[in-house]
Amino acid sequence: MRRSGRAAPAGDRHWRGKARLALNCALAFFALCLLVDWDAGSLTPLRALLWAALSARVFIVLLPHRVTAGPGWIAVCTPWRRHVVRTDALVAVRQYEGPSGGLVLRDAHGDRLELDPRVLAASPLLWHELETGTHRSLERGTLRHGADVVARLGHHIDDESARAVLRASGLS
Structure with missing residues (x-):
């Protein structure tokens, strides 16, 4: 039961699934990079950190923008900013x-x-x-x-x- 009379904002109902897919892709990329580097015998802590940073970048690139809307507004949230427009x-x-x-x-x-x-x-x-x-x-x-x-x-x-x-x- 809601306490206030304001309705919850509407959102993209597929966003969580898309974000989960982006995370899984980034984790798979990280695991494969570590595996290949380890198999080649060149895995070091610095290289593992590099692969982690690249995997984070892959996640950010694949993460979809989150779209929400309410009465009189619509917003698009990126990893860095939130853009809001009065509809x-x-x-x-x-x-x-x-x-x-x-x-x-x-x-x-x-x-x-x-x-x-x-x-x-x-x-x-x-x-x-x-x-x-x-x-x-x-x-x-x-x-x-x-x-x-x-x-x-x-x-x-x-x-x-x-x-x-x-x-x-x-x-x-």
């Missing part, structure tokens, strides 16, 4: 063309963040928070660029959800 005060929404198709959000306070739209498609609560905030921005008149991007992304997410339901029911 109820969006000024522009842009989407890169190409294989990654990154989504760039900019608010009236000058804050900016980038996120992968696949995270939104995989987490309906995140998408709901972004879509609700976008509608508020449109009502307030702050969103000048990108309403079509959000609509197009919404149609894409709805189509993917419908396909998933049809696949799960055996109709597709």
